[in-house]
Amino acid sequence: MEIFKYTKPLSLMAKSKRFGAVSVVLLLISLGLILFKGFNFGVDFAGGTLIQIKYEGAAPISKIREAISVDKAYEGAGVTRFGSDDEIVIKTKFSSQVLGDDVGKKMHMLLKETGKFEVRRVDMIGAKVGSELREKGLTAMILAIIGILAYVSFRFEWRFAIASVLALLHDVTIAMGMIVLFNVEVNLDILAALLTILGYSLNDTIIVFDRIREGIRTMKTSDLSTVIDESVTRTLSRTTLTSLTTFFVVLTLFVFGGEIIHGFAFTLLVGVLVGTYSSIFVASPLLMWLGFSISDYRLKEAEKLKRQKEKEKMRAMYEQGML
């Protein structure tokens, strides 16, 4: 079976301004959401306490709210259903440093009258740990980007590196915008998902860039947009197929993976879609807008080759001289 059978290159570059505009609009919306609505940080990053409780039968939410509000630490705490009718999650900004103040013990005391239940999960993160985790997460992201920049510069050229990182920021930013839009709670797992998108989007972009690099070597034309059109079209089938298989898997994770993994799967779902879009329509035009020129590149490569040959020659002469 075949979905994209190559016949002739699509004229993508001619429409690149249109795709650029779509991206800019999406980016602006996302940035607006992130700046003005802001992330819904979960306890991992904001600090606080999360308690997941399962009742035998439906959970009496209003009764629970009333019962826990007696305690100062749970004033204004959020009580929401979690997945099913009999499960709830209680969230408060409060966290205790005293070892003896066990949250489960407290719940058993406060919720005695509300029915039979089991405390299935407690996440309590002190403010200090929360900010530490946030810092570490950010450091990880920045370091990963620097590492990638260095590697791509080394293997390709600096404009390729900049273009791939821009495409990657594009994807991560839009994914973050969607997280804000759908009010997904940001915990450590969401950070992991964002970092996966980073890797995934890069993966896609590199495959296309590799083809462009090959095109520069094998095609006769010096017109970048022709090379890009040809290369993107050649890899189109692969890009969509891989995205499709990944999409399948993430979708099953989203549908069957359970409530805990929901936010994670959602973020990946968005990431796969945006990542595919950007590697086809965004990354390569960026290369052109950054002023990449094929003839300059060929010149440089030729020079590099010449220098290397000269070096080898010198070495050979030197070694012979020694002998």
Place this chain on the structure above:
Amino acid sequence: MKRLNYRVVLLALALIFGIVFSIPSLTQSEQGRKITLGLDLQGGLHMLLGIKSNVAIDSKIKSIAATVKYLFDDEEIIFDDLQVNDDQRITFELLDKDDFLRAKTLLSKEIEGITLEVKDGYFTLFMTEEERIRTQKNAISQAIDTIRNRLNAFGLAEPTVAKQGQDNILVEVPGVKTQSDKDRLKKLIERAAHLQLLAVDEDRIARVATMSEEEAKSYGDVILPDVYTGEKYLLRAIPVLDGSMLTDAKVGFDEQNQPVINFTLNGQGAKIFGDFTGKYVGKRMAVVLDDKVYSAPVINERIGGGRVQISGNFEFSEAQDLAIALRSGALLAPVTIESERFIGPSLGAESIKASSLALLLGFILVVVFMVFYYGFAGVIANIALIGNLFLILAVMSLAGATLTLPGMAGIVLTVGMAVDANVIINERIRELLYQGRSIAKSIEEGYNNAFTAIFDANVTTLIAAIVLVVYGTGAIKGFAITMGIGILASMLTAIVGTHGLYEYLLPKMDKKRLKFWFGIQVEGGK
């Protein structure tokens, strides 16, 4: 002509290796190395503890002050106004100028890690910065040892106690199932277990009800409450002996069949205890634990042999935990809780079920799709994919790695991404076939053309994974480790392995049946 090439052999070896070493994990057998399930999958308690190390510094300063007093008394140096100020420095005054030099050399010789300032006969003693840091570090490592001893004695399976970062302690205890288990465990960790035997100040105790703390202090006494009744006791502040001289503590029963704690003192402690009880027959002595009086029996006779009993209205389990705490030693500084994650056993089981289902379904979808789209080339890719899965499991088993829920997600994701290499290769092969090359040439060239793309893409993803392993904590780390292993494994299975299979099958491949082998139809060719 069939030929076994090294690539096929490598793939076969990888498959055998993968299957053999993942069997212990898959069957959860007793023998062999296997993957441990993370706390989020098997349930348990995870805590990050902090330590109030300034308390350790405070008590260190106080003990330095006690040493100063002891040294001066011993050397008959007359001093006055010995004080600990702001828990920072010790000040005192020397009355005789001739003693200055003697005092200085004595102090700097006998006490480590202090600096000394003198002004008009007033001495000020500071702890050096290194000594402070050393004291803090000591407090942490001592707390780690103590907590580890206590948890090991508690009897739950394989607790982890480790230092994390500069001044935190990571405690992980799998198999904590019930609320009462959790309560007992936390109490056990929290307990300072500071045991002291103090003499009752019989001359003044009649007035204790109206006495202020300051007044008690001026007599060299402290006021401490009874653990059950809250009744106040006036006790001599300097202990007869403390828990550091204890060698063993066990739960026993008294005449009323009440649980009690019997503890044994070391030689020095037994001697001090014997001398003391011999000297003070008819007086009372209080057994004090964590600044609470547990009992204050009258001394009937000299007690030799160094055996002492703590009685109280203990529950059996309470007495048992107390004995564990006493045996494992006191905490130099109190611990605090910085973060806690508790997962009940039922939730863990549910998570395993849900993510396994997702893994299985995702896997089936991908496998079916690959065959449908690529024909036999898809089958080859699927063999590599299965090999990849087993390899991940085997490597994790051998490394004794922990599988967490995000780790499961990492594996699921790897399934999606591992086929990518084969998609790239297959597309390249198809391209060449369309150009009319022979099958052998198409395969050879296809692999060559695809290699740089796959390699560069994998290396960049690997860079991201490594950064995550180094900088990530907990959940993120687990995810990145499985992803990293998955990428490396896919290089072997998806690139080398499938190439070998193609070479092996090449003699059977026929250009007339491209539909079967590669899922395409080529008309005529160029």
